[in-house]
Amino acid sequence: MGALIAGVLLWSIVHLTKSVAPEFRESLQSKLGKGPHRGLVALLIIAAVALMIYGWRTAQFEFVYDPPTWGRHLNMLFMVFAILLFGAAQGKSQIRQWIRHPMLTGMLVWAGGHLLANGDSRSVVLFGGLGLWALISIFTVSRNEGAWVKPTETASVGREILGFIIALVLYGVLFMTHLYYTGMPLVGG
Structure with a gap:
């Protein structure tokens, strides 16, 4: 640990x-x-x-809390949004009109979703720790940048649709390979 x-x-x-x-x-x-x-x-x-x-x-896997039974499924939905937010942080997007820090917000969604799905000590340290880092970063970066100035340029509807499709494809790849990079199966385990 x-x-x-x-x-x-x-x-x-x-x-x-x-x-x-x-x-x-x-x-x-x-x-x-x-x-x-x-x-x-x-x-x-x-x-x-x-x-x-x-x-x-x-x-070592140590039980900390019992996650809700629906937490695993909500986490799977959250991951689509987390990936979409990560992508929105990389360029023009309508999302940037509503969310000041899409990358850090995506990290919060990722961390929160995984805490809903997992109740072990490793998860608390990893997802709780990185979620806390993202939350602190949102406040400290915002403080340093001053008042939020929304981007003047946004992506076209076609670009937004393409971003969503890319997020779904990446989600599928990550879903299918989750066992190999985490050691944790998403289905059948």
């Missing part, structure tokens, strides 16, 4: 540095240079993901 906790903490600290401690980040960037700083951040994020994967796979 220690590796999982370390991975979630490392992910959160590296990502929050920009919005919580911008002076420290700027100081480090000026000492290292912009390119090496980016490389260090990328290396730390890769290490965080590796720790989370290793920690998830090696941590």
